Amino acid sequence: MSNPLRVLVIDDEPAIRRFLRTSLTAQGYSLLEAEDGETGLAMLQRNAVDVLVLDLGLPGISGLDVLKNLRDGHSSVPVIVLSSRDDEIGKVTALDMGADDYVTKPFGMDELLARIRAAVRHKLQQEGEKPLFKIGNFTVDLVRRIVTVRGQEVKLTPREYDLLRVLVAHAGKVLTHKLLLREVWGSETDVQYLRIYIRTLRQKIEASPEQPQLIQTEQGVGYRLKAAD
Numbered sequence: 001m002s003n004p005l006r007v008l009v010i011d012d013e014p015a016i017r018r019f020l021r022t023s024l025t026a027q028g029y030s031l032l033e034a035e036d037g038e039t040g041l042a043m044l045q046r047n048a049v050d051v052l053v054l055d056l057g058l059p060g061i062s063g064l065d066v067l068k069n070l071r072d073g074h075s076s077v078p079v080i081v082l083s084s085r086d087d088e089i090g091k092v093t094a095l096d097m098g099a100d101d102y103v104t105k106p107f108g109m110d111e112l113l114a115r116i117r118a119a120v121r122h123k124l125q126q127e128g129e130k131p132l133f134k135i136g137n138f139t140v141d142l143v144r145r146i147v148t149v150r151g152q153e154v155k156l157t158p159r160e161y162d163l164l165r166v167l168v169a170h171a172g173k174v175l176t177h178k179l180l181l182r183e184v185w186g187s188e189t190d191v192q193y194l195r196i197y198i199r200t201l202r203q204k205i206e207a208s209p210e211q212p213q214l215i216q217t218e219q220g221v222g223y224r225l226k227a228a229d
Contacts, residue, residue, distance in 0.1 A: 004029055005050040005051065006032065006050050006051075007031055007050065007052075007116070008033070008040065008044065008047070008052050009021075010054050010058065011035070011082065012035050012057075013055070027113060037061030037065060040052075040054075040066060049077055051078050051116050051120060052070075053112070054079055054082065056090045056091070056094060057087075063090075064090070078119035078120060079098070079100050079119075080099070080102065081101075082104075082107070083102055083104055083105065092178075095179070096178050096179060101115045102174070103115055119172075121172060133228050134228055134229050135229055137150045138214060147161070147164065154204050156204065159197060166180060167215065167223065167225035172224070172228075174218045174221060174223070176222040177222050178222075181193075181194055201215060
């Protein structure tokens with residue numbers, strides 16, 4: 001039997017920790033808990049953790065400071081941040097600092113579990129990147145740089161392909177406007193350029209561009225490519 005994935009939850013709300021303890025343990029995860037950032041960082045130094053669930057609104061060291069400490073120390077542990085509904089700036093900042101995903105309080109357990117699975121899968125893909133990406137009848141051959149939809153090759157401009165390649169490399173993970181602009185354009189260009197290219201990409205690869213299933217919009221944050229099959 002394989003070892004259970006170990007999740008560290010850093011949250012100062014006892015009710016949230018209790019809810020996560022019950023729900024994650026029932027799903028077969030091994031759980032560690034901390035009620036503040038200092039304790040959480042100490043636990044991360046002592047324990048091997050597969051996923052960190054991190055509240056942004058912590059007493060003392062903030063969630064963003066915990067995240068900065070981790071990434072400055074070159075830790076690659078996947079981080080799912082918990083944010084309040086009105087803290088859009090906080091979650092965008094966290095994603096730009098290296099968080100892998102976020103859920104907004106109040107959240108459903110199914111949503112958090114999906115985010116945890118996607119973050120773990122993404123880390124494994126990064127450690128052994130696959131040359132062929134496939135979702136249903138949509139395929140990207142990263143070696144030959146060929147994109148097909150329903151068996152037919154789709155012609156993309158170099159910029160469209162560069163944008164798609166970044167989305168594919170991080171499939172299942174939300175990417176902020178800032179990150180995409182930096183990766184594709186090399187600088188923080190006007191976000192309107194990004195919106196235009198996302199729209200043209202959707203027109204070429206989505207069955208219904210007005211109701212996209214592949215490239216999903218994260219309102220006010222960025223975009224997420226659906227995870228591979």
